[in-house]
Amino acid sequence: MNLRVLGLLLALLGAVAALSAQGSKLLVVLEDEAEKSKYSQFWASLEDRGFQVTYKSPKDSSLSLFAYGEPAYSHLLVLPTKAKGLGPNLTPNLIVDFINAGSNILLALSAQLSVPSAVSSLLLELDITLPPDRNSLIVDHFNYDTQSANEQHDVLLLPSPQASRKDVKNYFSVDGLIAFPHTVGQVLGNASPLLSPVVKAPSTAYIYNPKEEFESLEDVFATGSQINIVSAFQARNSARFTVLGSVEALEDKWFDASVQLPGAGKKSEKTANKAFAQKLSAWTFKELGVLRVGSVSHYLNEGSQKGVSNTTAVGAALDINPTIYRIKNDVHYSIEMSEWENDHWAPFTPAAGDALQLEFSMLSPFWRLDLQPTAQTANSSIYSAEFKLPDQHGIFNFFVEYRRPFLTSVEEKRTVTVRHFAHDEWPRSFVISGAYPWIGGIWVTVIGWVIFVAVWLYSKPAQPKRQLKAGNVKR
Amino acid sequence: MKSLVRCALGALLYSTVALAASWSFEDASISVSGKAAGVGGASKEKLSPNSPLTSPLALPAADSLKVILTTTEGSTGKRAHQAFLTLHEPTTGLEESFPFSVKENGKGKVEVTQKDLPFQFLTSTQPLKASLVIASFGSSTPYNQHAFDLSIETDAAAAPAVPSPPERYTSQPEIRHMFKADPRSPPAVISLVFTLAVLAALPALLGAWLLLGANLDHIGKAFNASPVAHGLFFGSIIAMEGVFFLYYTVWNLFQALPAVLAVGVVGYVSGSRALTEVQDRRLAGER
Structure with a gap:
């Protein structure tokens, strides 16, 4: 609902608007003004995409995430700080409130600056665990950059991230290797469906504390692909929170840097960090994966309305979205879905192996059907399903609940009454062969009654009775 | 020059001769021993860096798997920063690594019991693939080779508790409503016979009158x-x-x-x- 209003606003604002489906105001929290120049290409990319970027230091007393109780910014980008915490204006509590208000956050970490405990406790709220040693970083002796980290192996070179599941869209694929220098690894909790890994560490990676480099590694915090380099959290209100383990991946130095994997036959190649940074920020700041529901319609699919595909052509004759149906009615349901892609609404298609599903439910679903794509317009696709209403009367919902990782959630509920057969909608007794003896009985009674009345009224007394009367007279 | 050396290293990785700048191990043995079995009761096998064991090892519930080896850089024993026994479950793709405790001279050991394993490993129908990862900082070629297969023999009496799968946002199985059966009439012949019987009552009544x-x-x-x-x-x-x-x-x-x-x-x-x-x-x- 909020998104739809925002989308309308966006259409009104036209060219002035940001390319984000949500809003253009972006707050960047960075400690040192001098650091800003290290990320100049990233800032330029954000500003090109229409974001109004505000830079503030966490120590700045004018820094506030809220103005008059509403979020002052649509998006927040937090760079790592040397200080022990993020200050009184960016407490974990305020940041969680900011997420609850629907705003998006990109949190970058760096293993070169120890991670503040405020950040660790904030991430724990989201079930993301950081290593207990503040300086721990990910190392991989198999996938490192030989040109910059030949000795320390702490610049990871990873191929384009794969979707973590088959039925999830991949918004982060890039051509080429991505460099992650000095990465803070994260471990995701297993219970929450809101968390999803974006970039996982390779299976030979592990986390260690460089201060204990020369000691034996007996107790590792996490190993292999259980470590996440980039992880994403999407709240129930579709607010997005992305944790990037390596802030240096956003630096100009690593955009188009030349890197080389170890091993014979590996060539030097350019990093794809620029494309990855663009995609990661685009997803976090809702330039990607935002869903919108257009029109939702349902109608009776029987009698004169049977098989009507184009609802607008029939016009007023067609009864769209009635409030009441009867049990066992055939109905047609369709929903229009669009997905925001960088700068426009495009027809939405779920990932292969995934399906948009319609539930017809009263407390629990009576039907759950995969909606099929039936039509497409320039910026939306129409999904529909046809089914017979259940033989149970009551108050039902046409319910489309579509929650998937990396996509904003959709909940469309249309409530209708499903009534029982009216008394004159049942089949008549004369078409039921089992009723013939009873119908026959009624006719026999009717005819018998009429004849009985006639006989009772007009019968002449029988002969023996008269003889009896005559005998009486004689006596 | 350097790349030439590295080329040569890659080519020689599978050879028995360990070159100077490549991680490997020696004197490796693997044993599965139970508490009940004595010192001599454990089954013990030699591991070589170049060829995995052909037959899978079995790990019963009460026993522990012990791997002893000496990590080497080139031909000398040296402690590697990363010395892992990595178990890989082929159906789910889950991996778990167990670090060796390695001494300064490279001698290391690791012990794994069923208690250390996640339930996916214990319920796996296929044997787990175990590999040894030996690597450290610097430019020496790291070692990562499949070492042996491990089949888990769970105690039938104490089956591992499998937690219910965590909630994930995904499409759910379709539900098709089961309609109640339509009301049915008895066979038409029976209805007809009784209809005729009922209709016959009228002539009978009239005749009686x-x-x-x-x-x-x-x-x-x-x-x-x-x-x-x-x-x-x-x-x-x-x-x-x-x-x-x-x-x-x-x-x-x-x-x-x-x-x-x-x-x-x-x-x-x-x-x-x-x-x-x-x-x-x-x-x-x-x-």
């Missing part, structure tokens, strides 16, 4: 005495049945009730006259 002497002989007498009353009364009886028939076929209750009322009034008024005539006949001894 005729046998008992029922007749309509006084119809002329009655109509001569009070034609209007008798006509209306008998007509109203038939009309009432007609109203009921219309109610059955086309009318609703609110159309039928006024008609019933009208016919009823006619029947009441004419009926009292007609029945008076019938009473007269009775008093005259003609009934």
Whole structure:
């Protein structure tokens, strides 16, 4: 609902608007003004995409995430700080409130600056665990950059991230290797469906504390692909929170840097960090994966309305979205879905192996059907399903609940009454062969009654009775 | 020059001769021992860096798997920063690494029991793939090779507790509503037989009345005495049945009730006259 209003606003604002489906105001929290120049290409990319970027230091007393109780910014980008915490204006509590208000956050970490405990406790709220040693970083002796980290192996070179599941869209694929220098690894909790890994560490990676480099590694915090380099959290209100383990991946130095994997036959190649940074920020700041529901319609699919595909052509004759149906009615349901892609609404298609599903439910679903794509317009696709209403009367919902990782959630509920057969909608007794003896009985009674009345009224007394009367007279 | 050396290293990785700048191990042995078995009771096998064990090892519930090795850089024993025994479950792709505790001279050991393994490993139907990862900082070539297969023998009495799968946002299985069965009629033949039996009751009844002497002989007498009353009364009886028939076929209750009322009034008024005539006949001894 909020998104739809925002989308309308966006259409009104036209060219002035940001390319984000949500809003253009972006707050960047960075400690040192001098650091800003290290990320100049990233800032330029954000500003090109229409974001109004505000830079503030966490120590700045004018820094506030809220103005008059509403979020002052649509998006927040937090760079790592040397200080022990993020200050009184960016407490974990305020940041969680900011997420609850629907705003998006990109949190970058760096293993070169120890991670503040405020950040660790904030991430724990989201079930993301950081290593207990503040300086721990990910190392991989198999996938490192030989040109910059030949000795320390702490610049990871990873191929384009794969979707973590088959039925999830991949918004982060890039051509080429991505460099992650000095990465803070994260471990995701297993219970929450809101968390999803974006970039996982390779299976030979592990986390260690460089201060204990020369000691034996007996107790590792996490190993292999259980470590996440980039992880994403999407709240129930579709607010997005992305944790990037390596802030240096956003630096100009690593955009188009030349890197080389170890091993014979590996060539030097350019990093794809620029494309990855663009995609990661685009997803976090809702330039990607935002869903919108257009029109939702349902109608009776029987009698004169049977098989009507184009609802607008029939016009007023067609009864769209009635409030009441009867049990066992055939109905047609369709929903229009669009997905925001960088700068426009495009027809939405779920990932292969995934399906948009319609539930017809009263407390629990009576039907759950995969909606099929039936039509497409320039910026939306129409999904529909046809089914017979259940033989149970009551108050039902046409319910489309579509929650998937990396996509904003959709909940469309249309409530209708499903009534029982009216008394004159049942089949008549004369078409039921089992009723013939009873119908026959009624006719026999009717005819018998009429004849009985006639006989009772007009019968002449029988002969023996008269003889009896005559005998009486004689006596 | 450097890259040439690295090329050579890659080529020689599988050879038995360990070169200077490549991680490997030596003096490796693997044993599965139980608490019950004595010192000699453990099964022990040698591991070589270049070829995995051909037959899978079995790890019973109470036993522990122990791997002892010496990590080497080139030909000298040296502690590697990363010395892992990595178990890989082929169906889920889950991996778990167990670090060796390695001494300065490279001697290391790791012990794994079923208690250390996640439930996915314990419930796996296929043997786990175990590999050894030996690597460290610097430019030496790291080692990562499949070492052996491990099949888990769980105790049938104490099956591992499998937690219910965590909630994930995904499409759910379709639900198709199961409709109740439509009401059915008995076979038409049976209905027909009973219909005929019911209809046969009418001729039987009429025949019985005729046998008992029922007749309509006084119809002329009655109509001569009070034609209007008798006509209306008998007509109203038939009309009432007609109203009921219309109610059955086309009318609703609110159309039928006024008609019933009208016919009823006619029947009441004419009926009292007609029945008076019938009473007269009775008093005259003609009934």
